[in-house]
Amino acid sequence: MIDPSARADLIISADWLIPVEPTQTVLKDKAVVVQGGTISEVLDRSEAARRPTEQRIDLPGHVLLPGLINAHGHGAMSLLRGYADDLPLMPWLEDHIWPAEGAHVSADFVRDGSSLALAEMLLVGTTTFSDMYFFPDVVAEVASRTGMRCQLASPVFDMPSAWGSGADEYISKALALRDHCKGRERITVAFGPHAPYTVALDKLEKIATYAAELDMPVHIHLHETAGEVLAAVEARGERPIDTLQRIGLLGPRTQCVHMTDLGEQDIGTLAQTGAQVIHCPQSNMKLASGTCPVPRLLAAGVNVALGTDGAASNNDLNLFNEMHSAALLAKLSSGDPTVLDAAQTLELATLGGARALGLEDVTGSIVVGKQADLIAVDLSGPSTQPLYKPLSQLVYACTGAEVTHSWVAGAALMENRELKTLDVDATIARAREWGRRIQA
Numbered sequence: 001m002i003d004p005s006a007r008a009d010l011i012i013s014a015d016w017l018i019p020v021e022p023t024q025t026v027l028k029d030k031a032v033v034v035q036g037g038t039i040s041e042v043l044d045r046s047e048a049a050r051r052p053t054e055q056r057i058d059l060p061g062h063v064l065l066p067g068l069i070n071a072h073g074h075g076a077m078s079l080l081r082g083y084a085d086d087l088p089l090m091p092w093l094e095d096h097i098w099p100a101e102g103a104h105v106s107a108d109f110v111r112d113g114s115s116l117a118l119a120e121m122l123l124v125g126t127t128t129f130s131d132m133y134f135f136p137d138v139v140a141e142v143a144s145r146t147g148m149r150c151q152l153a154s155p156v157f158d159m160p161s162a163w164g165s166g167a168d169e170y171i172s173k174a175l176a177l178r179d180h181c182k183g184r185e186r187i188t189v190a191f192g193p194h195a196p197y198t199v200a201l202d203k204l205e206k207i208a209t210y211a212a213e214l215d216m217p218v219h220i221h222l223h224e225t226a227g228e229v230l231a232a233v234e235a236r237g238e239r240p241i242d243t244l245q246r247i248g249l250l251g252p253r254t255q256c257v258h259m260t261d262l263g264e265q266d267i268g269t270l271a272q273t274g275a276q277v278i279h280c281p282q283s284n285m286k287l288a289s290g291t292c293p294v295p296r297l298l299a300a301g302v303n304v305a306l307g308t309d310g311a312a313s314n315n316d317l318n319l320f321n322e323m324h325s326a327a328l329l330a331k332l333s334s335g336d337p338t339v340l341d342a343a344q345t346l347e348l349a350t351l352g353g354a355r356a357l358g359l360e361d362v363t364g365s366i367v368v369g370k371q372a373d374l375i376a377v378d379l380s381g382p383s384t385q386p387l388y389k390p391l392s393q394l395v396y397a398c399t400g401a402e403v404t405h406s407w408v409a410g411a412a413l414m415e416n417r418e419l420k421t422l423d424v425d426a427t428i429a430r431a432r433e434w435g436r437r438i439q440a
C-alpha cells in the first residue's frame with residue numbers, strides 16, 4: 001500500500017509518458033515516483049506536484065520512456081570505428097579487424113574503447129547494454145564506474161588471443177567472471193561463444209552443459225550470413241541452428257544474434273525452443289549480410305531485441321538509428337508498410353531487449369516495481385514538430401540528440417546532456433591517442 005505522505009526520493013514529470021507496457025500506450029501529463037531505486041508509482045502530474053520528495057524534476061516538452069537496451073555490441077571495437085569499411089563479412093574480419101585486434105587488444109585498449117562506447121551509448125539514451133569482447137573483467141569495472149546496467153557475454157572461440165590460449169581457458173574465464181561479478185546487481189554474465197564456425201563442437205557442448213547447470217545465458221552470433229549456413233550444411237550436413245538444438249544449446253536463455261537466412265522451419269525451431277533473437281539491422285545492411293525476418297518472427301511468437309553490433313560495422317552505437325533502420329528494413333523487405341509500427345519498434349529496443357537478456361522483471365518498461373531505468377527525450381525542437389504522435393517522432397524523426405536525461409535505478413547518469421559518471425573529454429582524448437597508435 002502506498003503512503004501518499006511518504007517522502008519520495010525522486011519525482012520526474014513530463015508532458016508524455018510511454019510505458020511500453022501495455023503496448024501502444026501514450027499517457028499525457030504523468031509523473032514517475034522513484035523510491036529506493038525502483039518505480040513506486042505512476043501518477044498524474046498535478047497530483048505528483050503535491051507529493052513530498054527529495055528531488056523533483058519537471059520536464060516540459062519531454063517524453064519519459066524506459067531506458068533503451070542495446071542487446072548486442074562489442075564496445076571496445078569503437079576504437080576501430082571506420083578502420084575498415086565497405087567489405088563483406090569474412091574479408092572484413094580476416095584481413096582487417098582480426099589482425100588489428102591481434103596487434104592492439106589489451107586491457108588498456110578495452111578500458112579506453114569501452115569508456116568511449118559507454119559515453120556514446122549514454123548520450124543517446126541507452127541505459128543497458130550487452131557486450132561481447134576480450135577482457136570482460138575490464139568492461140565490468142568500466143560499467144560499474146558509470147552505473148550502466150549490462151550483460152557481459154564472456155567470449156569463447158578456438159583461437160588464442162591476448163586474453164587467453166583457447167576455448168577451454170575462455171570457458172574457465174567465463175566461470176571466473178561469473179563469480180567475480182556475483183553480488184553486482186547491475187551486471188549479469190553470459191557465455192559468449194563467438195559463432196558456430198569459430199568454436200569447435202565439443203566446446204559448444206561443454207558450454208551447453210555448464211549453461212544448463214548454472215542457468216547462465218548464452219549469447220552467440222548465429223546465421224549472420226547465408227554463406228555461414230551453406231558452409232555448415234556442407235561441412236556437417238545440418239544448419240547451424242539445428243546443430244545448436246541437437247546439442248542442447250537452444251532455449252529461452254539463448255540469445256541468437258543476427259538470424260538472417262531463416263526458413264519457416266528455422267522460425268518454428270526458435271518459437272518452439274523459446275530462443276531469443278537479437279536483430280542488428282545496420283550491421284547486417286552495411287556488411288550486406290542478409291535480412292532478419294522480424295515481422296515473421298514476431299508473428300510466430302519469437303521475442304526480438306535490437307543491437308547495434310560493434311562500431312566497426314555500423315558505425316555508431318545509437319539505438320535511435322537502429323530503431324529507424326529496423327522499422328524501414330522490415331517494411332521494405334516484407335513489401336508491407338504496415339509491419340513493425342513505431343510502438344512495436346520501440347518495444348524491440350526496450351522490453352524486447354530486457355526479455356532477451358533475462359531482465360524483464362528488472363527493466364525495459366515503466367511498471368511499478370521495476371528499477372527506475374528511464375530516459376527523457378525533448379520533443380520541442382524543429383525536427384520533432386508539429387507533434388501529432390510522440391511514438392512516431394521517437395522512431396522516425398529522433399536521432400538520439402534529443403535525449404536530455406537518463407537514470408539507472410533512479411540514479412542520474414545524464415542531466416541536461418551532461419554525463420554525471422564519465423569524463424567525456426578525457427575519454428575522447430584517449431580514443432584519439434589510440435587512433436594515432438593504430439594508424440601508425
Ligand SMILES: [Zn+2]
Nearest residue numbers: 073221309310
Ligand atoms: Zn557482433
